[in-house]
Amino acid sequence: MNTRTASIAGHSVSRIGYGAAQLPRLRDRPNEAAALLRRAIELGVNHIDTAEFYGFGFANTVIRQVLRPEDSVLVVTKVGADPDPGGRLPLRIAQRPEQLRASVEDNLRDLGVEQLAVVNLRRLDTGPGLRAEGDQVVDLEDQLATMIDLREQGKIGAIGLSSVTLDNLRRAIPAGIACVQNAYSLVSRDDEDMLRLCTAEGIAWVPFFPLGGEFPNLPKVTDEPVVHTVAESLNVTAPQIGLAWLLHHAPNILLIPGTGDRAHLEHNMAVGEIAFDTDTLATLDAVESRSNNVAIGGAR
Template identity: 75%
Template sequence: MISRTAPFAGRPVHRVGYGAMQLERLHDRRDEAVALLRRAVELGVDHVDTAEFYGFGFVNRVIREALRPEDGVLVVTKVGAVPDPGGPLPLKVAQRPEQLRAAVEDNLRGLGVERLDVVNLRRLDTGPGLRAEGDQVVDVDDQLAVLTALRDEGKVGAIGLSSVTPDVLRRALPAGNACVQNAYSLVSRDDEDLLRLCTAEGVAWVPYFPLGGAFPGVPKVTDEPVVHAVAESLGVTPSQVGLAWLLHHAPNVLLIPGTADAAHLEANAAVAGIVLDAEALATLDAVRSRSNDVPLG
């Protein structure tokens, strides 16, 4: 039986959290968004991933309204990009130290708190999507300097990293590192060495795009016939199998699947109770991994 909790930023959390980005889809149904987040708490979710640029501040405002101090939910936000309504994501890179500080302040205001539990620095060194260019190519030591200063000021509790390489993580470890968020799934395991490094160093591994398929050309876990076969044998969905494999794959994996649908939220929460036996794991482990580095056109 896999453990249902793992350490994160100095405390134990349930291994299945919630990625709040999908709340953007409920922009015109704010009450539904608040109710969905309350339901997540009822289901045992105690860590939520967000950013001030999700929904141009809408998601953080929903979190501010929905979560209560007594819920004990660890709120993880991120810096390194800002909204770009005309862009393909729509985001643009914001990697300079002064931009990181401004983004922390924006998140503090949006969430209505004096201290952010965890702030992830999205470096954009790897994975699908944006890349830093020109004056946005900033040394990680300069970025960590401003984030550790903010931590010393009491505005940041813990620091994490996103879209990084093993070398960047090694350089960041002396500053203290709570987690790494990289694109990773059963069908896209480029970062296996980085995952092993995180496991050895006690750093939480929080995969984004845990089912793949985020951009055209990125493989999808649910396209794999063996995933469907395992799902049918267990009476669960292929998506649940893909998420359950991640929990079985390493003890420091924490999931943040996102959804705007209550039934889907409940299905995601149930993943922690899915047991994959040795035969199922061997079958899934044999799935071929493909590259995550698919640039946007």
């Protein structure tokens, strides 16, 4: 299996990208944040995942400052939630069509571009995290109509989905879906049928929480003894095994691990060099999958 490149929205990218969710940890050290992102690009990253609510625009601002045209980096952003600096959580759900449009404009402004290459619609139908309530419960068809209109206007290049069910993905495919972002890891494979559909349809699968455990009660890849056993046998770390398994599991899986630490970044990028023999892969495949469908609250 090719563990080096795959396609998203017609762009050939490294299968190990960078998720900017952790970049705001360096908010008080913007030069360090810029240097970290520059190092990621030097290591071969040409796919960056971001959102306007990552650090209230901080991640997008750093990306705009660091990227150069010659880097040829695919930047993927998302809508469906907006920054909420004074809220209980640092974001608020924004699912209504007018909010999706406003979120696209915010991303265009802070990224300093005329078109967003790929925009994921974060639906909040499944997986760990918030759930929409009240006027934030919006029909998928209404949201897709908005996204299609934005694509026809040239403000976005391609549409992705996030936190969606298998049924909603099937309903959305005729609109042209470039990628799906759902919580998925070695120990949480609820969406195996959806992954197979994406593979058959040529849709990139970009898991978030690829090591699990971001919320309480979510299983963690590093809690599995067999993962540590395999890591020791290959002289790598347990998190690296969890990421490498994803690369070997399906050819359309793209990784976007995030970090604010340079050494951790380099460990993540080294995952593409990890090879499994047939027996090792079978051992990892046999790890029990547990549900990650944990809600942590409703809309505000």
